[in-house]
Structures are given as C-alpha cells and as structure tokens.
Amino acid sequence: MIQQIETILVDVPTIRPHKLSVVTMSTQTLVMVRIVCSDGFEGWGEATTIGGLNYGEESPESIKVNIDTHIAPLILKMPASQVGLAMAKINKVIQGNRFAKCGIETALLDAQSRRLGIPMSELLGGRLRDELPVAWTLASGDLVKDISEAEKMLALRRHRIFKLKIGLRSVDDDVKHVLAIKRALGESVSVRVDVNQAWNEIDASRAIAELESGGVDLIEQPIRAENKAGMARLAQKFSVAIMADEALHGPASAFEMANLAAADVFAVKIAQSGGLTGACLVSQIAQLAGISLYGGTMLEGAIGTAASAHVFSTFKDLAFGTELFGPLLLTEELLCEPLVYKDFMLQVPNKPGLGVEIDQDKLNRMRRPDTNQSFSKVKAA
Ligand code: MUC
Numbered sequence: 001m002i003q004q005i006e007t008i009l010v011d012v013p014t015i016r017p018h019k020l021s022v023v024t025m026s027t028q029t030l031v032m033v034r035i036v037c038s039d040g041f042e043g044w045g046e047a048t049t050i051g052g053l054n055y056g057e058e059s060p061e062s063i064k065v066n067i068d069t070h071i072a073p074l075i076l077k078m079p080a081s082q083v084g085l086a087m088a089k090i091n092k093v094i095q096g097n098r099f100a101k102c103g104i105e106t107a108l109l110d111a112q113s114r115r116l117g118i119p120m121s122e123l124l125g126g127r128l129r130d131e132l133p134v135a136w137t138l139a140s141g142d143l144v145k146d147i148s149e150a151e152k153m154l155a156l157r158r159h160r161i162f163k164l165k166i167g168l169r170s171v172d173d174d175v176k177h178v179l180a181i182k183r184a185l186g187e188s189v190s191v192r193v194d195v196n197q198a199w200n201e202i203d204a205s206r207a208i209a210e211l212e213s214g215g216v217d218l219i220e221q222p223i224r225a226e227n228k229a230g231m232a233r234l235a236q237k238f239s240v241a242i243m244a245d246e247a248l249h250g251p252a253s254a255f256e257m258a259n260l261a262a263a264d265v266f267a268v269k270i271a272q273s274g275g276l277t278g279a280c281l282v283s284q285i286a287q288l289a290g291i292s293l294y295g296g297t298m299l300e301g302a303i304g305t306a307a308s309a310h311v312f313s314t315f316k317d318l319a320f321g322t323e324l325f326g327p328l329l330l331t332e333e334l335l336c337e338p339l340v341y342k343d344f345m346l347q348v349p350n351k352p353g354l355g356v357e358i359d360q361d362k363l364n365r366m367r368r369p370d371t372n373q374s375f376s377k378v379k380a381a
C-alpha cells in the first residue's frame with residue numbers, strides 16, 4: 001500500500017540567467033515527490049514549474065501545499081501497484097493542479113516499474129528509441145554570448161538545435177538578433193524561436209515572415225495561448241512550422257487544438273499534460289491529427305527529465321526532437337550518477353523505474369527548510 005508521501009522543495013541556482021519574455025530565472029525550484037510503499041519500494045516524481053507564478057498557474061509552494069493537504073491524503077493506504085486507480089481517485093475530486101498530479105503519477109509509476117523490474121517506458125506502451133535529440137536554449141539576452149554559447153555546445157557535440165527565447169525586446173530587435181545568430185551558426189544548425197506568447201497577431205505575422213525567409217525552422221507559441229483561432233491562421237499562412245506550447249493543457253486542449261488545426265507541432269510536456277499518461281494521450285491525438293511532436297520541458301531537474309525521456313521514447317514520430325536539457329542548466333547534480341548526454345543525444349535510462357537514483361545526502365543538504373513541518377510528510381496511520 002501507499003504508506004508515505006513527501007514533498008520537497010530544492011532551490012538550485014542556474015548556470016547563467018535564463019531570460020524568458022515572462023521572467024528571468026537565476027534559480028530553479030525543483031518540486032520533488034517521494035512515495036514510500038509498504039512493500040519497501042519507493043518512487044520519485046517531480047512537479048517543477050518555471051518562475052513562480054509567472055509562467056503557469058501553479059507555483060512550487062502551491063504544488064507542495066496542495067499535494068500535502070489535499071492530494072496525498074486521498075491515496076494513502078491505497079494499493080501502490082494500482083496506479084490507474086489511485087490517479088482516477090485524484091482526478092475525480094481534484095480540479096486542475098496538473099503539475100501536482102504529474103509529480104504523484106511519476107512517483108507511483110517509478111515505484112511500480114521498479115516493483116516489476118522494468119524501465120518505466122515499458123509501462124507506458126514501450127520504448128521505440130534509446131536516445132533522444134536534445135536542443136539547447138540560448139537565453140542570455142546577449143548576441144555575442146549566445147553565439148559563443150552555441151559554438152561551445154557544437155564543439156562539445158552536446159547540442160546542434162538551438163531555441164532562442166525572444167519577446168522581451170521590440171519585434172524588430174528580436175528578429176535582427178535571431179537572424180544574426182542563424183547567419184553565424186550556418187545552414188546545418190537548426191535555429192528556432194520561442195516567443196512565450198509575447199506578440200500580437202499582427203506583429204507575429206510580420207516577424208514570422210522574416211524569420212521564415214531567414215531559415216528559422218520552428219516558431220513556438222508566438223501569440224497568447226487563448227488565441228487558438230489566431231494560431232490556426234498563422235499555421236495556415238506560413239510554411240515554417242508553428243508550435244503550440246502554453247496552449248496545451250492536457251488531452252482536452254490537444255483535442256481542441258487538433259480540431260482547429262491550430263498548430264503544426266505540439267510541444268508535449270508531462271507536467272502541462274497532468275502526468276505521463278496524459279502526455280502519451282496528447283501525443284496520440286497529435287499523431288492521429290497529423291501534427292508533429294516535440295518533447296518539451298518546464299526546465300525540470302533530473303527526475304522530471306528522466307520521466308519525460310521515458311515518455312518521449314515511446315513516441316513513434318518525434319520530428320522536432322526534445323529540449324530535455326534541464327539538469328544541464330542547473331549548477332547542482334542531485335543524482336548519484338548523472339544522466340548521459342552524448343553526441344547531441346540524451347540516453348534514455350534503461351534500469352528499472354526511472355532508472356536513476358537520487359543522492360539522498362545531497363538532497364537533504366539542499367532542501368528548503370520546511371516552514372510547515374506537519375504537512376510535509378503525509379503518512380498512513
Ligand atoms: C518553454 O516555454 O518552452 C523550456 C525550455 C526553455 O528554455 O524554457 C522552457 C519553457
């Protein structure tokens with residue numbers, strides 16, 4: 001049975017400021033979930049978001065308090081091996097809270113696949129690939145720094161796909177910045193942009209035309225997530241691929257976006273999808289609708305990254321690769337053995353469960369002191 005659920009916040013500095021149109025990050029707060037089962041198995045999950053409440057409607061603190069107070073008590077003492085049943089109980093009574101649900105589902109699936117002695121990807125339909133291409137985000141905000149960072153990544157053979165965060169400066173300045181980087185890196189390197197909803201539709205139309213003719217090959221969430229009809233107009237108008245990110249809040253929104261032909265590509269994220277099975281469902285809707293796939297991130301640490309990798313390894317089509325570089329943006333490693341990034345790819349762990357082990361001593365040293373001790377560990381009586 002599910003015996004104990006613990007939530008842990010860990011504040012980890014980033015290797016450099018990470019500038020998005022909605023926030024500049026210098027720290028990432030990892031939200032870790034640990035589930036202990038009465039048969040001795042243990043599972044880990046992650047429910048990390050970006051920039052407090054700047055990006056999404058759940059913050060690290062709200063995720064923690066909602067798991068501790070409302071979600072954990074619902075599933076304590078339930079059979080740990082019946083993950084579907086536990087998640088159905090949560091989904092029946094808890095509205096929203098997709099990130100929190102993702103953290104719980106990941107931990108339950110980790111424990112269950114360890115119990116069965118198989119990698120988590122095999123519980124999710126079965127992996128089709130052992131390694132995933134990984135993009136890097138250039139988000140220093142400085143042209144010279146961005147180019148030298150990209151050159152360093154190419155030389156290290158770590159990344160050859162670069163996503164540029166834009167939307168903070170004027171549209172013209174952003175377009176100039178992107179095209180200068182594309183010219184410096186050359187034809188063989190993929191350059192993409194993520195506007196994080198910052199443009200209106202008129203600016204987007206003008207900018208996308210210039211980016212398309214300059215060789216940029218993916219435009220991520222150029223306009224507000226709610227403007228699905230606008231996304232559909234942009235997808236129809238341009239041949240460069242238009243990708244939905246913030247507009248995707250799980251299977252129902254994926255179905256709506258697919259119906260509206262509101263994107264050429266979906267950025268599938270486990271947390272935005274409300275969990276791993278939700279992310280698989282989003283990918284299936286996309287594939288049925290002829291929409292291409294990209295493996296997205298909320299800049300999770302190693303647990304969320306490994307969980308995402310297991311999910312993305314089951315996708316038949318992954319035409320635009322992934323951006324599972326979260327742990328590389330952080331100054332601290334929390335695994336006993338780090339994830340392996342090699343030859344532009346992330347290797348999908350192949351040991352049972354998530355296939356990674358947390359360095360518990362390090363985690364204990366780094367965890368944010370609990371201000372709410374009584375709620376941080378919920379135990380079966
Ligand atoms: C986003 O909007 O895609 C993912 C990579 C990155 O640099 O930021 C995130 C969020």
Ligand code: MG
Nearest residue numbers: 194220221245
């Ligand atoms: Mg995005």
